[in-house]
Amino acid sequence: MKSDVYYFTGTGNSLAVAKDIAKKIEGDLIFIPYALGNGIIKTDAKVVVIIFPVYMWGIPLIIERFIKNFEDLNDKYVYAIATHGGMPGVAINILEKVIESCKGKLSAGFTINMPGNYVPKYGAFPEEKQKKLFDKCGEKVKVIAEYIKTNKQGKKENNNILVNLLFSNLIYNHSAKNIAKMDKNFWVDEKCNKCGICQKICPVCNIDMNSGNPIWNNKCEQCLACLQWCPQEAIQYGKKTPTRKRYHHPNANISDILNQAKK
Ligand SMILES: Cc1cc2nc3c(=O)[nH]c(=O)nc-3n(C[C@H](O)[C@H](O)[C@H](O)COP(=O)(O)O)c2cc1C
Ligand code: SF4
Ligand code: SF4
DSSP, X not given: OOEEEEEOOSSSHHXXXXXXXXXXXXXEEEEHHHHHXXXXXXXXXXXXXXXXXXXXXXXXXXXXXXXXXXXXXXXXXXXXXXXXXXXXXXXXXXXXXXXHHXXXXXEEEEEEEOOOOOTTTOOOOOHHHHHHHHHHHHHHXXXXXXXXXXXXXXXXXXXXXXXXXXXXXIIIHHHHHHGGGXXXXXXXXXXXXXXXXXXXXXXXXXXXXXXXXXXXXXXXXXXXXXHHXXXXXXXXXXXXGGGSOXXXXXXXXXXXXXXXXXX
8 A cells, every 4th residue: 555654853763763664664755844845735645654753742833734735634544653752742632633623534643752852951861761762662663564554543642631631731732832933042152163054954944044144033843953963063042052962863864854855
C-alpha cells in the first residue's frame, strides 16, 4: 500500500524516527514545510504518517496548518508519532481533534521519548542518557512500523484525562497563541560571524539578515533549529542559554537539515 511519511523537525529527533519508519514501511519521506510550500497537499497514498516534536504539551502550529491544507484525509489511514522530551501532554489528543475537524480519522497515535531539546529550560542531556533513549526508541519504532504495515487501528497514547484537561485547556491553549512571537527572546552574541546559516536553516523563512545580523520576524515555530545549529553557538534565547550545551540528534548533520527544505 502506498505510504507517505511526513515529518517536521528542529534538531533531528523526528527526522531520525521518520527515516527509520519510512525505511521499514517503504514509504516516501517528505518534509512538511516543503509539502506546505506547494500549496494544497494532494497524494494518492493510502497511508499517511505524520511525525513531529511535542511543543508546549501540544503540537507545533505548522502541523495544524499542514493538516488543514490536505486535500482529502477522509479515505486514508492516518498515523501520528510525536517525539518528546518526557512530557507528551495532549499532543496526540490535539492532533486527533484537528484531523477530525478536517473530516479525517486518526487511526493511531504514538509518542516516543527522545532527548529534550528545549535549551531555554535545560542543556543537552548527558550522552549516556541519550543513548538509552535512542535504544528504546529503536525498539518502539519496530513495533509502530509493524502496527502501520498491518493497518491496525485504535492505539492513542495520551496522558490521563486530568493531565489532558490541565495541559490542553490551561497551558497549551494559552501558549499556542504566543508561539509565533516568542522569537522576540532570541538575541545574538559577539561570536556571530555573519555566516547566514541561521537564515537558511529556518524551516519557515522567519529570519532575515540585516547588515549581516539575523533578525526574527514573528512567524516562528520555536523549533530552535537556528539556535541549536548555529556553528558559533552565537544565538541565545533569554538569559540562561549562553552556558547551556547545544543538542542535535547524533545521526543528523547540518546538511541534512539545510537540504530537507529542497525535497
Ligand atoms: C518549543 C519547544 C517546546 C517543547 N515542549 C515540550 C513539551 O511540552 N514536552 C516535552 O516532553 N518535550 C518538549 N519539547 C522537547 C521536544 O519535543 C523533543 O526534544 C523533540 O524530540 C524534538 O524533536 P526534533 O529534534 O525533531 O525537533 C519542546 C521543545 C521545544 C523546542
Ligand atoms: S548562524 Fe550563527 S554565526 Fe551564522 S549568522 Fe546566524 S547567528 Fe551568526
Ligand atoms: S526562527 Fe529559529 S526557532 Fe523560529 S522557526 Fe525559524 S529556525 Fe525555528
